[in-house]
Amino acid sequence: MDLEEFAALLTPEGLRLLDALPPVESAADVTRAVSRLRAAGHPPALVSAVVGQARLRVRARVKFGEFAERMLFTRAGLEQATRLSVAARHAARFRDAGITTVADLGCGIGGDALGFAGLGLRVEAVDADEVTAAIAAYNLAPFGDAVTVKQGRAEEAEATASAASRGIWLDPARRTAGHSETTRLRAEDYTPSLEWAFALAARVPTGIKLGPGFDRGAIPDGVEAQWVSADGSTIELVLWSGALARPGVGRAALVTRGDRSWELTSAADALDEPVRALGAFVHEPDGAVIRARLIGDVARALGAGMLAPGIAYLTGDEALTSPFVSSFRVREVLPADTKALGATLRERGIGILEIKKRGVDIDPAALRKTLKLRGDASATLLLTRVGGTRTAILADRIAA
Incomplete structure (x- = not known):
């Protein structure tokens, strides 16, 4: 637009x-x-x-x-906006830290600001793009004087923010400017720069929203890194500093489904459990758990081990599951050869097949066509590597 x-x-x-x-x-x-x-x-x-x-x-x-x-x-603004249920959790973090006013630097269409204002916080929002700032002002108008929206650069807005605005929410521009088709930027090209953002976070309680695939090696010391997934998709990494960071928490995985949520926290990356032989169950950790490197903590809670080194599948014999994994009951190991695999699946009457993969270079959509499935039965096919060998595991998904 x-x-x-x-x-x-x-x-x-x-x-x-x-x-x-x-x-x-x-x-x-x-x-x-x-x-x-x-x-x-x-x-x-x-x-x-x-x-x-x-x-x-x-x-x-x-x-x-x-x-x-x-x-x-705008199309780009909607794609990049925080969903309201997650924004409300961001707002609660500020509220619980005793912060009453938030400077939302890079507010976009106002998704997070809606969460802040909805919990009774004052919001000073700014966005560099004229149209985007105007749309944010429209979206936030029902909150009246509790919210101000201006066009401007984050660096300038932070320097002139009111004394009460000692809570900062920062969503650096991670894509090229525009309202429709945009492309991803390299981390060194974010605006405002990460160097500026991290320096700000060292002085003021700050939440910095980044993509979930952000280079973990670039995360500064002394912040809480929280990966968030929503309804099965890992959507963001938030770095929390100052009063917004929880004592003793360096890594966190927040898993949300609808209005429900579960969180796993740790002071640091968790050690993986040893590799073990395929058991009665396979568990796939949620993307937030994988990104936070807390797979080992989940494995220990499930009495499971790693199915293979460096591959995020767990296996065990305990009939346990958790919100932090998708669980599958193993039926059998099938031939990994595509022709033999297809013949076996057709023989079993499996025409409805969920295909999942880790550690193998396979296109599930192309494989599905090659398998020529027939029948009314359903199952899940897990394709991975075990001991250096490609392995096909036929399983049934367990309801969460």
């Missing part, structure tokens, strides 16, 4: 059209909506803005639920 489209949208006519438009769920819905609005005589820029926003509101339900119906977005 450019400034012209946003200006057209942010008028009484534009907002009325948007609110009156039915949900735009598909490409066919887009075509129908555009045709109807153009036939009614509305200008092209307004039609583009209204239909685009209606489509984004549908997509935003995953992150913002019912709140999406009154929000505005």
Whole structure:
């Protein structure tokens, strides 16, 4: 969305059209909506803005639920926004640390600021992009004077923040500028720079949001590193400093599913358990657990060991599972050769197959076509390496 489209949208006519438009769920819905609005005589820029926003509101339900119906977005802003349930947990961290005002530097469309304001914190939000800052101001308008939104650079906003703003939330730009198609930046090209961000975190209680694959070797000393997963996807790494970091916690894995959450914490990386022979169960640790390198703690809780060195599959004989893993009951080990594997699966009548892999160079989608599955039975196929040999394990997923 450019400034012209946003200006057209942010008028009484534009907002009325948007609110009156039915949900735009598909490409066919887009075509129908555009045709109807153009036939009614509305200008092209307004039609583009209204239909685009209606489509984004549908997509935003995953992150913002019912709140999406009154929000505005850019495509890039929505993709990079923190989902509201996770933002509320960020806000609780500030509140529990006794911080009452948060400077949200790089606020984007306002996802985290919604969480802060929703828990009663004052928010001083800033974003370098003019359109994005304006959208954040619209999204945060219901909170009135409790939230201010300005366009500007994070470095300048932090230097002039009020004395009460001693809690900082920082989401460095990790992609190129733009409202739709963007590309990832190298860590050394983030804005503001990580050098500046880490120096700030050493002085002021700060939460820094980064991608979950951030180089662990670049994490500064003295911070709490918390990896977060939501509904099975590892979505972020947050570095917490000062009063926002919990004493004795250097590594944390927060696993959320809907409104429920579980957390595993440790002072440092956990030691892995020894490798053991394939048992009655295989467990796949959640991505946040893997990123936090707390696999060993989960293994010990399950009475399990590593299935192979350097591969994040656990195995054991105890009928145990936990929120930190997906668990599978082993049926049998099958031939790893594709032709023989397909014949065996067809013989067993398995036509519905979940394919998972670790430590092997296989494209599950291509493999599925090659297997030529038939039948009504279902199962999970775990492809991995054990003792240097590619291994195919047929298993059944255990409900969490």
